[in-house]
Amino acid sequence: MARKIGSRYTANQILGRGSAGTVWLGEGPDGPVAIKMLREDLASDQELVGRFVQERTALLGLEHPHIVTVRDLVVDGNDLALVMDIVRGTDLRTRLDRERRLAPEAAAAIVADVADGLAAAHAAGVVHRDVKPENILLDMRGPLGPGGAHPALLTDFGVAKLIDSPRRTRATKIIGTPDYLAPEIVEGLPPRAAVDIYALATVLYELLAGFTPFGGGHPGAVLRRHVTETVVPLPGIPEELWQLIVQCLAKGPASRLRASELAARLREQLPALAGIPPLEVDEPDPEAAPEEPPAPLPADEPVRRRGAVSLVPGPKPDSNRDTHTSMRVPAPDELAGGAHGTARAPRPSGAPRPGSARHRAAARRRRVTLTVAALLLAAAAGYGIWTTTTDDTPPQQTQTTSTP
Structure with missing residues (x-):
């Protein structure tokens, strides 16, 4: 059902849909537009509306081929909306x-492409x-680039900043999505x-691996890994590309x-990357490296795996890919996780998953091989050794002798 947005637009x-609002296909004086309507509970926040108006000049001034341009900001009664260029495609x-x-x-x-857009924004x-895959749009009508990639445009500039008001988040909250937080x-x-x-x-790591370097498990554990853990290399990744990722992480x-x-x-590396197929790597087993329980969150904040927690209280989010999380900042002693919560190493494709039946069988075969090798060496040298069985029986001493 169509609805008027201000005096110039029709949704x-x-x-x-997302945790911050709903995106509509609409019409304006110059043709089709995308209209991001912020949620009603946000639109009724007078402090946020004031910030919305203050940010108008900065947001409207961002124009770049790899940024989804904001054409207008609408404040009309209970409507608070960003009017943007329409991108014919999908998100990353x-x-x-x-x-x-x-x-x-x-x-x-x-x-x-996205880095080019960020460069223009940072200069302004x-x-x-x-920044995350949900906020990167692929223009399916644009010319194909290296590797058959469609042009990429970054969207939702200013939304996090608009919502991050002191009264809403205070000094003990975090705005962002856990897997991507610096x-x-x-x-x-x-x-x-x-x-x-x-x-x-x-x-970039996620596009190559299929999972993020520090994601998985409770959001609190994800936050701690960002601070305490080192990114684990991906099997088969070109060295120069890997060093670039490490530097930016x-x-x-x-x-x-x-x-x-x-x-x-x-862009300098693109010629060297041409023709390389997607990496063969499996996502780490979240149970392979047990973690200490993270610090408890407020009771009213739900726990989700590899997802985000709602930014604001109110209606249940209407998308399974929420835009933000709102969490308390961990204390220094909570971040000092040491070896616990270590980012788990990816497994080469086909390798047994730690803790699986294949993994245990391989471990037994290695123990048997080592035991047999030790016996053969002892028999040749004429020395006594300790041998162990592969079951739970206690070790036994075996004496071997040689004929002079």
Whole structure:
């Protein structure tokens, strides 16, 4: 059912829903547009409406081929909306859900496009703060790039900043999506441009591997890994591309590349990545490396696996891919997780999953082989050795002798 948005726009059809609002296909004076309607409980927040108006100039000034342009901001009664260019295509999450992982050339080309868009935003003093596959759109009508990649555009600029009001989040809350949060945000520092680089490098890792480097399990455990753990290499990834990812996932913001540098370095590598197939790697077993329980969250915040927690109280989110999480900042002693909660190493394709029957059988075969080898060596040398069986019986001493 069509509805009027302000005096210039008509929303005709729902394209998608998220925790922050609903995206409509609409019509404006110049043709089709996408209209992101913020939720009613957000639109009724006078402080947020004020911030919305204050950010108008910055958001309307962001124009770049790899940024979804915001054409207008509408404040009309209970309606609070961003009017954006329509992109005929899909989001990167949908493509990942379909293909699981991308070839390195296509992944690098998509991330280079997004890095170009971020470079323009950062030059204008705007930090995105929520870079993730859901916020990267693929223009299916655009020309194909390296690896058959469609042009990529970053959307939802300003949404995280608009919602991040002091009254709503206070000093003990985190705005973002757990898998993509830079360590400095987890530690309570203000978000700078480097947080977008960290998130985009996480997206690149996910495009190559099919999973994020620090994701899995309780959101609190994910946050701790960002601060305490080192990213684990992917089997078969080209070394130069891997070093680029490592640099952009550095714990210290100053060690990461700028967006323009990341885009340039990725484009330099594209010829070398041509023809390389998607990596053969399986997602780590979440039960292979037991973790200490993370610090408890407030009782009213639901726990989800590899997902996000609702940003604001109110109606149940109407999408299974929420936009934000709102969590308390962990204390320093809670982040000092040591070896517990270590990012789990990916397994080469076909390798047995730790703890599985194949894994246990392989371990038994290795023990038997080592025992037989030890017996043969002892028989040749004429020394006494200890041998163990592969079951639970206690060890026995065996004496061997040799004839002079």
